[in-house]
Amino acid sequence: MSSQQTLLETFLALLTPQLALLLLLTAAYLLIFCTKDAKTKNHPKAEKAARLGGWLYAALAAAILAIRLF
Numbered sequence: 539m540s541s542q543q544t545l546l547e548t549f550l551a552l553l554t555p556q557l558a559l560l561l562l563l564t565a566a567y568l569l570i571f572c573t574k575d576a577k578t579k580n581h582p583k584a585e586k587a588a589r590l591g592g593w594l595y596a597a598l599a600a601a602i603l604a605i606r607l608f
Contacts, residue, residue, distance in 0.1 A: 568592035
Protein backbone atom coordinates (compact mmCIF):
# COMPACT_ATOMS: atom_id res chain seq x y z
CA MET A 539 0.00 0.00 0.00
CA SER A 540 2.80 2.44 0.78
CA SER A 541 4.38 1.93 -2.66
CA GLN A 542 1.10 2.96 -4.29
CA GLN A 543 0.91 6.05 -2.10
CA THR A 544 4.49 6.91 -2.93
CA LEU A 545 3.80 6.51 -6.63
CA LEU A 546 0.73 8.73 -6.39
CA GLU A 547 2.62 11.39 -4.43
CA THR A 548 5.41 11.33 -7.00
CA PHE A 549 2.92 11.72 -9.83
CA LEU A 550 1.16 14.62 -8.13
CA ALA A 551 4.49 16.32 -7.46
CA LEU A 552 5.09 16.45 -11.22
CA LEU A 553 1.87 18.39 -11.82
CA THR A 554 3.25 21.88 -11.36
CA PRO A 555 2.04 25.26 -12.62
CA GLN A 556 5.09 25.32 -14.93
CA LEU A 557 3.82 22.16 -16.61
CA ALA A 558 0.40 23.76 -16.94
CA LEU A 559 1.98 26.77 -18.64
CA LEU A 560 3.84 24.49 -21.05
CA LEU A 561 0.60 22.67 -21.83
CA LEU A 562 -1.20 25.97 -22.42
CA LEU A 563 1.50 27.10 -24.84
CA THR A 564 1.27 23.77 -26.66
CA ALA A 565 -2.50 24.11 -26.83
CA ALA A 566 -2.20 27.61 -28.26
CA TYR A 567 0.27 26.40 -30.88
CA LEU A 568 -2.05 23.59 -31.93
CA LEU A 569 -5.14 25.76 -31.99
CA ILE A 570 -3.55 28.65 -33.86
CA PHE A 571 -0.79 27.47 -36.14
CA CYS A 572 -1.55 23.83 -36.79
CA THR A 573 -5.23 24.39 -37.54
CA LYS A 574 -4.40 27.28 -39.86
CA ASP A 575 -1.82 25.15 -41.69
CA ALA A 576 -4.21 22.21 -42.02
CA LYS A 577 -6.97 24.49 -43.26
CA THR A 578 -4.61 26.07 -45.81
CA LYS A 579 -3.52 22.68 -47.10
CA ASN A 580 -7.13 21.43 -47.11
CA HIS A 581 -6.64 18.58 -44.65
CA PRO A 582 -9.88 18.41 -42.65
CA LYS A 583 -8.83 15.38 -40.58
CA ALA A 584 -5.58 17.06 -39.54
CA GLU A 585 -7.48 20.22 -38.68
CA LYS A 586 -9.93 18.25 -36.54
CA ALA A 587 -7.06 16.41 -34.80
CA ALA A 588 -5.24 19.69 -34.09
CA ARG A 589 -8.37 21.25 -32.62
CA LEU A 590 -9.11 18.19 -30.49
CA GLY A 591 -5.52 17.98 -29.25
CA GLY A 592 -5.39 21.68 -28.51
CA TRP A 593 -8.54 21.61 -26.42
CA LEU A 594 -7.36 18.44 -24.68
CA TYR A 595 -4.09 20.12 -23.67
CA ALA A 596 -5.98 23.22 -22.53
CA ALA A 597 -8.34 21.14 -20.40
CA LEU A 598 -5.45 19.23 -18.86
CA ALA A 599 -3.67 22.49 -18.02
CA ALA A 600 -6.84 23.87 -16.45
CA ALA A 601 -7.20 20.73 -14.35
CA ILE A 602 -3.61 20.97 -13.15
CA LEU A 603 -4.06 24.62 -12.22
CA ALA A 604 -7.31 23.85 -10.43
CA ILE A 605 -5.64 21.09 -8.41
CA ARG A 606 -2.60 23.17 -7.49
CA LEU A 607 -4.12 26.60 -6.90
CA PHE A 608 -7.31 25.63 -5.03
